Amino acid sequence: MIQINNLHKSYKIGSNSLHVLKGIDLKIDEGELVAIMGSSGSGKSTLLNILGMLDIADDGKYLLDNVLIQDLTETTAANYRNRFLGFVFQSFNLINYKNALENVALPLYYQGLGRKIRQQKALEYLEKVGLKDWATHLPSELSGGQKQRVAIARAMASQPKVLLADEPTGALDSNTSNEVMGLIQKINEEGKTILVVTHEIEIAHMCKRIVTLKDGVIVEDKKTNQTLIDTNV
Amino acid sequence: MNSLKTIFDYDTWQEIFGSVAKNKTRTVITVIGVLWGIFIYITLSGSAKGLDNGFDREFEDMAMNSMFVWPQSTSIPHAGFKIGRSPRLTVQNVETLKQQVPEIQYIAPRNARGVRSGPPASVVYRDILRTYNIYGDYPEYSSISTKKIYKGGRFINNADIKNKRKVCVIGERTQKELFEEDESPIGKFIRIDNVYFQVIGVHKFNPGGGFETDGDIFIPFETFRNLYNTGDKVNWFVIAAYEDADVIAVEKKVKEVLKRIHKVSPDDERAFGSFNLGEVFNRITGFADGMTFLSLVVGLATIIAGVIGIGNILLISVKERTKELGVRRALGATPGEVRVQIVLESVFLTLISGIMGIVLGAFVLAIINFFTQDLSDFPYTNPTVPIPLVIGALIIMTVLGTLIGLIPAQRAVSIKPIDALREE
Ligand SMILES: Nc1ncnc2c1ncn2[C@@H]1O[C@H](COP(=O)(O)OP(=O)(O)OP(=O)(O)O)[C@@H](O)[C@H]1O
Numbered sequence: 001m002i003q004i005n006n007l008h009k010s011y012k013i014g015s016n017s018l019h020v021l022k023g024i025d026l027k028i029d030e031g032e033l034v035a036i037m038g039s040s041g042s043g044k045s046t047l048l049n050i051l052g053m054l055d056i057a058d059d060g061k062y063l064l065d066n067v068l069i070q071d072l073t074e075t076t077a078a079n080y081r082n083r084f085l086g087f088v089f090q091s092f093n094l095i096n097y098k099n100a101l102e103n104v105a106l107p108l109y110y111q112g113l114g115r116k117i118r119q120q121k122a123l124e125y126l127e128k129v130g131l132k133d134w135a136t137h138l139p140s141e142l143s144g145g146q147k148q149r150v151a152i153a154r155a156m157a158s159q160p161k162v163l164l165a166d167e168p169t170g171a172l173d174s175n176t177s178n179e180v181m182g183l184i185q186k187i188n189e190e191g192k193t194i195l196v197v198t199h200e201i202e203i204a205h206m207c208k209r210i211v212t213l214k215d216g217v218i219v220e221d222k223k224t225n226q227t228l229i230d231t232n233v
Numbered sequence: 234m235n236s237l238k239t240i241f242d243y244d245t246w247q248e249i250f251g252s253v254a255k256n257k258t259r260t261v262i263t264v265i266g267v268l269w270g271i272f273i274y275i276t277l278s279g280s281a282k283g284l285d286n287g288f289d290r291e292f293e294d295m296a297m298n299s300m301f302v303w304p305q306s307t308s309i310p311h312a313g314f315k316i317g318r319s320p321r322l323t324v325q326n327v328e329t330l331k332q333q334v335p336e337i338q339y340i341a342p343r344n345a346r347g348v349r350s351g352p353p354a355s356v357v358y359r360d361i362l363r364t365y366n367i368y369g370d371y372p373e374y375s376s377i378s379t380k381k382i383y384k385g386g387r388f389i390n391n392a393d394i395k396n397k398r399k400v401c402v403i404g405e406r407t408q409k410e411l412f413e414e415d416e417s418p419i420g421k422f423i424r425i426d427n428v429y430f431q432v433i434g435v436h437k438f439n440p441g442g443g444f445e446t447d448g449d450i451f452i453p454f455e456t457f458r459n460l461y462n463t464g465d466k467v468n469w470f471v472i473a474a475y476e477d478a479d480v481i482a483v484e485k486k487v488k489e490v491l492k493r494i495h496k497v498s499p500d501d502e503r504a505f506g507s508f509n510l511g512e513v514f515n516r517i518t519g520f521a522d523g524m525t526f527l528s529l530v531v532g533l534a535t536i537i538a539g540v541i542g543i544g545n546i547l548l549i550s551v552k553e554r555t556k557e558l559g560v561r562r563a564l565g566a567t568p569g570e571v572r573v574q575i576v577l578e579s580v581f582l583t584l585i586s587g588i589m590g591i592v593l594g595a596f597v598l599a600i601i602n603f604f605t606q607d608l609s610d611f612p613y614t615n616p617t618v619p620i621p622l623v624i625g626a627l628i629i630m631t632v633l634g635t636l637i638g639l640i641p642a643q644r645a646v647s648i649k650p651i652d653a654l655r656e657e
């Protein structure tokens with residue numbers, strides 16, 4: 001599903017250049033649930049952003065579902081993001097003046113779907129994350145866990161090939177973290193490819209595979225004995 | 234083009250409306266600026282139009298290039314005469330003036346009682362006695378100052394003059410005061426200063442007219458002459474120049490001729506008085522035009538200021554919404570879609586406030602109209618803003634709104650989505 005070879009990325013800070021990713025090779029198959037670990041500043045988010053086409057690598061090859069991603073204009077990147085990728089952020093990033101349903105429906109709007117279909121699909125995904133009854137609530141009326149579940153529903157609604165989550169549980173307590181991870185596992189069970197950036201080893205072990213970054217390179221890549229969360233949401 | 238499609242998309246507007254409705258404070262602040270501008274523009278230009286209409290009404294009955302000339306008293310000794318002599322205008326002057334001032338189209342000598350000299354006439358019908366101002370007129374007078382005569386009646390004609398007929402045209406008020414409501418005055422005889430006159434018409438009073446009243450009685454000049462024994466004396470002349478003539482020059486010429494005939498020093502400015510309607514009218518139209526122009530400039534400037542205000546606030550709001558726009562782009566909004574959204578928000582805000590300003594302005598004009606409706610002595614009628622100006626204002630606002638919206642729109646997409654998302 002995802003294949004990257006020799007990926008490089010550096011940031012310019014003034015006249016200096018900070019080499020963050022120093023040749024990453026990674027292959028992720030369809031249906032995998034991968035945790036990306038590493039200390040702060042090791043380049044996890046940078047990698048995820050490049051995979052998410054929010055940022056561009058300086059060098060290297062990136063294949064998404066056998067499509068070579070290169071020479072992206074902002075517009076094609078937007079279209080790829082819209083069709084192939086779903087994002088879940090640490091800080092949820094819901095639009096505060098839109099209710100849960102409208103938030104979930106937003107990527108569908110940019111897909112050009114009609115209103116009825118959008119509403120119907122959005123409701124369907126809200127139901128999937130157990131928040132159907134909260135459809136008309138604004139983000140400010142939801143708990144952190146609920147917000148993240150809405151964000152997951154939003155990421156899933158456009159039926160992406162890959163779900164990218166950057167510390168999805170970073171702002172949540174351990175109970176709600178488990179809840180959210182349970183949901184991610186459930187989605188993964190349905191066959192979705194998912195990447196989760198995390199600091200916490202417990203969270204990483206809820207994934208099927210752990211990739212560890214250090215100083216811009218992959219230092220470890222191993223399968224886990226996945227801890228399954230008993231979902232009763 | 235993709236962005237063109239988005240403009241006419243119901244959902245685009247849904248998005249815009251959502252964003253506008255949810256950011257209430259921002260919306261209200263932006264709206265006020267443009268609303269104020271267009272409001273000023275509408276009220277000012279509407280008022281200017283009202284003033285313009287008012288002046289038009291004030292003078293609608295009078296030929297625009299007409300003037301009055303009357304004798305006063307000399308202030309310079311000349312040809313053996315001392316000062317303080319009042320030249321005596323006569324009917325014979327009419328022919329001389331016509332000959333020597335070819336620009337004159339109509340000239341009507343007038344005599345009156347109750348206005349410039351003598352007491353008003355006492356008029357009796359049945360057992361009612363009233364006094365009214367009375368004028369001796371030639372038919373020409375109605376060519377200069379249009380007299381609207383009620384149905385069934387007429388103004389004085391040449392035959393009346395020739396036969397020195399004892400006929401009269403009375404005013405609306407005169408009719409009301411002397412006759413029963415359902416009684417037609419036409420053909421009836423009234424007694425004017427002890428002489429019986431047959432009523433031939435009732436003239437409609439124009440409240441803006443200013444010079445005459447609704448009770449005036451007009452009789453043939455020659456009859457007046459006999460009745461009051463005025464000989465060939467004329468109180469004043471009413472003169473209308475041809476349309477293309479320069480009224481001020483004509484006025485000067487007329488006075489020169491009169492000075493010569495009446496042996497008045499050519500330098501004597503006080504011997505004859507005159508009132509030049511054309512000149513006054515020109516000045517007034519100039520004033521009204523100036524008002525319209527001023528309101529256009531002021532209105533336009535305020536609108537521009539308001540739209541720039543919208544641009545400013547959108548710029549701030551785009552900065553505030555950096556994160557939101559980053560999220561939208563992560564979810565698949567293309568730069569084009571983001572740009573169109575911001576520009577349309579700008580246009581939408583501009584137009585909404587513009588329309589509110591127009592409605593408010595129209596409302597205020599309606600109120601002004603309501604209160605000035607019955608003021609016959611204040612030249613202000615039907616203050617309206619011509620539709621083309623309103624449409625023009627709307628177009629200007631749309632264009633300005635688009636142009637100004639481009640700045641925050643460009644700014645919104647100039648930042649990379651990843652940086653936008655990182656923003657706190
Ligand atoms: N836009 C940027 N400009 C300059 N330097 C950047 C930029 N983004 C990230 N960096 C730097 O690149 C390095 C890697 O950042 P990145 O966000 O990928 O780390 P991370 O592994 O996600 O860390 P954390 O666990 O704290 O989120 C850091 O040293 C960071 O300071």
Ligand SMILES: [Mg+2]
Nearest residue numbers: 044045046166
């Ligand atoms: Mg990070």
